[in-house]
Structures are given as structure tokens and as C-alpha cells.
Amino acid sequence: ASAETSTPDTGAIADEYDTIVVGAGFAGMYMLHRVRQLGLSTVVFERGSDVGGTWYWNTYPGARCDAESLVYNYAFDPELRSDYQYRWPERFSRQPAILDYARHVAERYDLRRDIRFDTAVTRAAWDEPARQWVVETDRGHRVRARFLISAVGCLSDSQVPDIPGLNTFRGDWFHTGRWPREREVDFSGKRVVQIGTGSSGVQAAPVIAQTAAHLTVLQRTPQFTIPAWNVPLTPEVVDASLERMQQMTAQLGDTAKTRRLWEIFGTKKTFDDSPEEREAFFEQLWQSAAGAFPFGYLDTMTDPAANEEAAEFVRRKIRSIVKDPETAEKLMPRYPIGTKRQIVDTGYYETFNRPNVTLEDIRADPIDRITPEGVVSASGKLIEADVIVFATGFDAMTGPLFGLNIEGVEGRKLQDAWASGPQTYLGIAAHGFPNLFMLTGPGSPSVLSNVINSIEQHVNWLTTLLEHLQEQHVDRIEADLEAQARWTQHCTDTANETLWPQTDSWYMGANIPGKPRVFMPYLGGNALYQTEIDEVAQKNYEGFECR
Numbered sequence: 001a002s003a004e005t006s007t008p009d010t011g012a013i014a015d016e017y018d019t020i021v022v023g024a025g026f027a028g029m030y031m032l033h034r035v036r037q038l039g040l041s042t043v044v045f046e047r048g049s050d051v052g053g054t055w056y057w058n059t060y061p062g063a064r065c066d067a068e069s070l071v072y073n074y075a076f077d078p079e080l081r082s083d084y085q086y087r088w089p090e091r092f093s094r095q096p097a098i099l100d101y102a103r104h105v106a107e108r109y110d111l112r113r114d115i116r117f118d119t120a121v122t123r124a125a126w127d128e129p130a131r132q133w134v135v136e137t138d139r140g141h142r143v144r145a146r147f148l149i150s151a152v153g154c155l156s157d158s159q160v161p162d163i164p165g166l167n168t169f170r171g172d173w174f175h176t177g178r179w180p181r182e183r184e185v186d187f188s189g190k191r192v193v194q195i196g197t198g199s200s201g202v203q204a205a206p207v208i209a210q211t212a213a214h215l216t217v218l219q220r221t222p223q224f225t226i227p228a229w230n231v232p233l234t235p236e237v238v239d240a241s242l243e244r245m246q247q248m249t250a251q252l253g254d255t256a257k258t259r260r261l262w263e264i265f266g267t268k269k270t271f272d273d274s275p276e277e278r279e280a281f282f283e284q285l286w287q288s289a290a291g292a293f294p295f296g297y298l299d300t301m302t303d304p305a306a307n308e309e310a311a312e313f314v315r316r317k318i319r320s321i322v323k324d325p326e327t328a329e330k331l332m333p334r335y336p337i338g339t340k341r342q343i344v345d346t347g348y349y350e351t352f353n354r355p356n357v358t359l360e361d362i363r364a365d366p367i368d369r370i371t372p373e374g375v376v377s378a379s380g381k382l383i384e385a386d387v388i389v390f391a392t393g394f395d396a397m398t399g400p401l402f403g404l405n406i407e408g409v410e411g412r413k414l415q416d417a418w419a420s421g422p423q424t425y426l427g428i429a430a431h432g433f434p435n436l437f438m439l440t441g442p443g444s445p446s447v448l449s450n451v452i453n454s455i456e457q458h459v460n461w462l463t464t465l466l467e468h469l470q471e472q473h474v475d476r477i478e479a480d481l482e483a484q485a486r487w488t489q490h491c492t493d494t495a496n497e498t499l500w501p502q503t504d505s506w507y508m509g510a511n512i513p514g515k516p517r518v519f520m521p522y523l524g525g526n527a528l529y530q531t532e533i534d535e536v537a538q539k540n541y542e543g544f545e546c547r
């Protein structure tokens with residue numbers, strides 16, 4: 001890992017800005033770059049001590065991106081992209097490499113001077129007479145701005161489950177999304193209990209197992225994961241990969257504009273192929289598709305029988321990799337493949353062949369409590385631990401927004417407006433919350449895309465809108481209730497064409513007790529979504545009221 005850049009918070013804060021941006025991850029950084037070009041005075045509040053967002057906080061062992069390095073970066077400046085393309089060390093970057101890139105971008109565009117680090121927004125209230133947002137921070141600032149832009153990310157509100165006795169545990173415990181940065185966590189000689197087997201847990205377990213005396217993985221829901229087949233990026237591999245990506249884009253051509261997310265890669269349906277052809281095709285996907293495995297055939301995400309073919313292929317793989325049949329059986333996922341966020345791994349199933357790794361099924365025998373010695377199950381079994389790792393995920397999409405304590409027109413809280421699920425127009429604006437924009441908000445493709453693409457898409461579109469407002473001398477814009485209802489219904493209808501809503505996942509809010517069950521992101525995919533938001537802009541921002 002590179003050394004932490006020192007970012008002393010010396011910048012003064014004015015009483016008033018044109019724009020306040022919350023968060024200095026990839027969304028906040030690019031937004032700052034663009035609003036500066038419009039000449040809008042702007043401050044960014046960031047609760048971390050440096051840029052990078054997700055890639056600042058998630059320093060857990062094995063943290064890595066499952067989108068390819070060559071595309072998981074900004075496209076807005078072709079020179080930035082080409083200058084950097086031979087610097088990515090691996091096909092799938094580790095967290096430190098991505099954080100280095102974020103820092104490089106901050107330097108290159110001189111972003112830090114407008115970012116106030118170690119500063120969390122604690123409240124944002126709309127002042128109707130002034131047509132401004134009043135934003136408060138945990139450092140006692142109270143600052144006004146015409147526009148409030150949330151760049152808080154979708155997966156930044158870490159969740160440690162409420163297990164009785166955690167405060168009595170005598171060892172260390174950590175959440176993957178809030179991993180300690182001040183010191184290296186050393187697992188050697190330690191008995192480690194890991195709770196959770198989503199993307200974070202699946203990345204962490206193989207790395208923890210390499211040094212821990214013993215690792216016990218507590219699994220509530222077995223998940224499908226596809227090998228990353230990560231490789232170092234030599235210049236030859238870079239050139240070949242860029243060519244492959246260009247070919248794919250050319251093949252898709254204009255058809256991309258009308259294909260939904262699950263239709264982007266496929267050219268045929270599952271049962272168009274004979275069983276032998278299918279097996280060969282799944283094998284090809286297993287070897288090369290990584291996270292796109294469930295999109296190989298056009299109907300995997302819509303036809304239960306087709307989905308089961310793909311799921312069974314992966315189950316056979318698990319049986320062939322995991323040597324102990326009983327452990328293999330415990331690892332068998334039973335939900336439609338792809339309907340939880342598709343995991344990509346390096347040696348996950350193989351980890352259970354190690355003599356120092358045990359898998360416990362906590363669906364069958366749930367966690368009852370934590371004691372000073374470790375974790376105790378409902379049946380009374382004690383799993384002794386020196387360290388507990390919570391890979392238990394996030395209050396996704398709405399959690400980070402609610403954390404800002406946003407109060408809109410007449411003091412209405414965003415939490416209350418969204419009590420039965422998020423309601424947005426285009427995933428970026430909400431009725432009752434004028435001049436508030438949510439980058440990669442609920443109802444946009446965000447987490448169901450290469451999220452940096454989604455970020456740039458939102459920032460570009462919003463920059464054009466802000467420019468339009470400047471030209472028209474408009475200082476208040478709000479989504480219409482009716483346009484919002486139509487958009488929210490469109491997102492739900494799109495999801496209901498697929499198998500996604502059938503599974504308990506964080507997309508559905510199912511991981512958070514009491515959270516409404518609503519499929520939160522938009523499944524249209526980036527290309528179709530671009531067409532849709534462009535159309536709104538062309539129709540003079542139809543669905544927004546400007547005054």
C-alpha cells in the first residue's frame with residue numbers, strides 16, 4: 001500500500017456556496033471538477049481523511065475490484081485514461097492500486113483545495129424563502145448553498161449486526177468496510193471467525209486463511225462465485241484487452257441503446273443450444289466472463305428453467321473443487337444465480353480444502369450471542385475466536401442518504417418520504433427536495449453497472465442541467481410528483497420482468513431488518529438509461545418544475 005497522503009484541513013469555509021458536494025469518492029471528485037468549469041463556487045465535505053470513498057475505507061485483506069482495471073477508471077479525459085492504462089498492475093486491481101489512482105486524479109486536477117476532509121455532514125435542511133440548503137457538519141459548520149449534490153456512494157453505510165455480547169468480546173473485531181488504517185491487522189497464530197460470505201467475505205477468506213491459525217467462516221446464505229482468473233497486466237495483455245473491448249463495443253453498436261442490463265452480452269437463449277453446446281458455453285463463460293457469467297445467455301435472468309441450467313453448472317463446479325462432500329453440500333447456493341450481486345473470487349471454494357478452514361452453516365444453527373471467548377450458536381456450540389471479522393455488508397443505497405438527515409420542503413425528512421421505499425425521478429432527484437441531486441441514487445443503474453460509468457453519466461448530465469439553469473436564471477428545480485411516480489413504476493416494472501426481485505438481497509433491502517422490500521437500482525443498464533435521460537433533457541427537462 002502506498003503511504004497515506006497528508007491532507008491537513010487548512011482550508012477556510014465560507015458561509016455560502018453555489019454548490020455543496022458531499023463525498024470525495026469517484027463521484028464527488030468528478031463532480032467538483034465539472035462544477036468548477038461552470039464557475040460555481042463549491043466545497044466538498046468528506047468524512048474520510050483522503051479522497052477515494054469506497055477505496056479509502058475498504059482496506060480489508062483481499063479487497064479488490066471485480067470490474068477490469070482498464071475500464072474501472074474515468075473516461076472523461078482521454079489523456080488521463082491513456083496515460084494511466086499501462087500503470088494498472090493487474091486485470092482486477094487491488095484496493096491500494098485504485099486508491100493510488102484516486103489520489104493521482106486529485107493531484108492532476110488540483111481537487112484537494114476545495115475538499116474539506118474529516119468532515120461529516122450531519123444535517124441538510126431546505127430553506128424555502130432563501131431557496132438554499134443549509135448544511136451542518138460534525139465540526140460545527142453551518143453553510144448555505146443553492147445546490148446540494150450527494151456523492152455519498154451506494155455501499156458506504158457499514159452494518160455490524162446487533163449480536164448480544166459483542167461488547168464483552170476480549171479479542172479484536174473489525175468490519176470489512178471500516179478496516180483499521182492505522183495498523184496492519186496480523187492474523188498469524190490467531191483463531192479468526194468471519195461472519196458473512198458476500199463479495200467482501202469471499203475476497204477476505206482466502207487471504208485470511210493464508211496466515212491465520214484457524215479460520216471459521218459463518219455462512220448464512222451460500223453464494224455463487226465465479227473465478228476472476230486475474231493476471232498481471234503486461235503491455236501485451238493491455239493491448240490485447242483493449243482490442244477485445246473495442247471489438248465488443250463495435251459488435252454491440254447501436255443495439256446497446258435498447259438492451260436492458262441482462263440483454264447486453266447475450267446473443268442466444270439457453271435452450272437454443274443442445275446440452276453439450278450449453279456445457280461448452282458455460283465452461284467458456286466460467287473461464288472468461290467473471291461477473292458477467294449470468295448474462296452469457298439472454299434468458300438466464302428471466303427464465304427460471306434457463307437460470308437453473310447456469311446454477312447447476314456452477315454447483316457442479318463447486319462439487320468438483322471442494323474435496324469434502326459435506327462441506328461442498330453446505331456451500332451449494334439455492335437462489336437463482338445472478339439475483340444476488342454476482343461475486344468474483346480468487347480461490348474461494350478452494351479455501352475450504354485447507355486444513356485450517358471450517359465452514360459453519362448459521363442458517364441451520366444461528367448465532368445466539370458473543371462471549372469473551374467467541375461466538376456461541378443457538379445449539380450452544382462455542383466457536384473460540386481471537387478476532388471476529390464482520391463481512392456483513394451495508395445498508396445499501398438509501399442508508400448513506402438517510403445518514404445526511406435531509407429535510408426538504410416543510411421540513412419533511414427523506415426517511416419519511418421514502419418510508420415505503422425510495423421514490424426518485426431518474427434516480428437523481430426527488431419530489432419535495434428541490435435543488436438536491438443524488439449521484440448514483442436509487443432508481444439509477446449505479447450498482448448494476450461499472451459504477452464509474454454511472455457516475456460519469458450522472459455528473460455529465462447534471463452539469464448540463466446546471467448550465468441550463470444558469471442560462472435560464474432559474475434558482476429552484478424540483479421533480480414533479482407524477483414524473484417521479486412514473487419513473488419509480490418503470491424501475492419496478494423493469495425489475496419484475498426478471499428473477500432479481502425473487503431473492504433476498506441488499507438490492508431488495510432484505511439484509512436490513514425492517515427495511516422496505518423494494519428493488520432499488522434500475523435494471524435498464526447504462527446505455528438505455530442514457531437514452532432515457534437524454535430524452536428528458538431534449539424535452540426541456542420534462543418532469544422537472546423550474547422556477
Ligand code: N01
Binds near residue numbers: 161199200203
Ligand atoms: O456485503 P453483502 P459485502 N448474521 O451484503 C451476511 C460491493 N463489493 O460487503 O446473504 C449473519 O453482499 C450475509 O448473509 P445473507 C458489491 O456490490 C464489491 O460482501 O444476507 N450473517 C452475507 O453473506 C457487494 O455486493 C466488491 O444471508 C449476516 C454477508 O453477510 C456489496 O459491496 C468487493 C448478517 C453480507 O454480504 C456488498 O458486499 C466487496 C447477520 N446478521 C464488496 N448480516 C468488488 O469486488 C449479513 N450477513 C468490487
